[in-house]
Structures are given as structure tokens and as C-alpha cells.
Amino acid sequence: MTHHRGGNLPCATTELVGRGGELAEAGRLLRGCRLVTVVGCGGVGKSRLALRAAELAGPGFADGAWLVDCSPVQDAALLGHAVAEALGLVDGTAREPAEVLVEHLAGRELLLVLDGCEQLADACAALTGRLLAAAPACGWWPPAGSR
Numbered sequence: 347m348t349h350h351r352g353g354n355l356p357c358a359t360t361e362l363v364g365r366g367g368e369l370a371e372a373g374r375l376l377r378g379c380r381l382v383t384v385v386g387c388g389g390v391g392k393s394r395l396a397l398r399a400a401e402l403a404g405p406g407f408a409d410g411a412w413l414v415d416c417s418p419v420q421d422a423a424l425l426g427h428a429v430a431e432a433l434g435l436v437d438g439t440a441r442e443p444a445e446v447l448v449e450h451l452a453g454r455e456l457l458l459v460l461d462g463c464e465q466l467a468d469a470c471a472a473l474t475g476r477l478l479a480a481a482p483a484c485g486w487w488p489p490a491g492s493r
């Protein structure tokens with residue numbers, strides 16, 4: 347199996363306007379929780395805020411911050427494929443993607459941003475629950491060793 351290291355966040359092309367309070371709150375939550383959810387109306391700035399928060403937190407994770415754009419995924423059964431693809435995982439076996447993800451994440455320290463996943467809430471809850479249980483170092487910021 348091959349994968350890319352270090353993260354895949356896109357560079358921002360415009361300045362983030364305001365949101366200092368929300369960014370500070372996101373940072374505070376990320377320091378205390380392995381799973382943080384951003385909710386709000388469409389277009390209100392959830393993705394933008396989450397990306398900036400991940401940019402700021404990403405260097406604290408040995409394996410970086412990774413964005414999965416779930417917005418094109420309509421079939422919940424394809425969520426695991428989308429996450430594996432975003433992580434650059436290439437698995438030559440017939441295993442289910444969640445199993446491949448569990449194996450990949452188990453020994454890693456990374457921050458995963460599942461963006462645009464409101465249509466996949468149940469599938470996201472199931473997958474993140476499984477991944478958080480299998481990957482003890484993922485989502486902790488700063489990593490446990492440097493607390």
C-alpha cells in the first residue's frame with residue numbers, strides 16, 4: 347500500500363475576514379476534543395473556518411491535516427472510498443475502505459477534516475466513531491506525547 351505524507355490542505359487564495367472569535371473557539375475545542383463538528387446554514391462559512399482552523403492546528407500533527415471534500419458523495423456507502431482517496435491510499439486488495447483506513451490511521455497522528463458531509467451524517471458518525479476507536483493518536487492536539 348502507498349500513501350502521501352504530510353497533509354493535503356489547499357492554500358487559501360483570499361484573506362479570511364473576521365472570525366477571530368470562532369477560530370479561537372475552534373482551537374480551544376480541538377485541544378480538548380478529538381472530534382469537533384461545525385454546523386450552520388449553507389454559505390455561512392463553515393468550510394472556510396474549518397480549513398483555517400485545520401491550517402493552524404495541522405503543524406501540531408506529525409502526519410499533518412487532511413481535507414476530504416465529501417460534498418460530491420451522495421451514496422453513504424462511498425464515504426470510506428472518498429476518505430481513502432483523499433488520503434492518497436492505494437490498496438490493491440478487495441478489503442472494504444474502512445478497514446484500509448483503520449490500518450492506515452492506527453499508528454498515525456493526523457487531523458482529518460470531513461467537509462460538506464451534511465448529507466452523510468449517519469455514515470460520518472459511524473466512520474469517525476470507528477476511526478477514532480482504532481487510531482488512538484488521531485485528533486489529539488497537541489499530540490499526547492507533548493502535552
Ligand SMILES: Nc1ncnc2c1ncn2[C@@H]1O[C@H](COP(=O)(O)OP(=O)(O)O)[C@@H](O)[C@H]1O
Nearest residue numbers: 361362363364365387388389390391392393394
Ligand atoms: N470569513 C470569511 N472570509 C472570507 N471569505 C469567506 C469567509 N467565510 C466564508 N467565505 C467565503 O464565502 C463562501 C461560502 O463559505 P463556505 O465556507 O463555503 O460556507 P459553508 O461551508 O458554510 O457552506 C466561500 O467562497 C468562502 O470562501
Ligand SMILES: [Mg+2]
Nearest residue numbers: 392393461462
Ligand atoms: Mg461547506
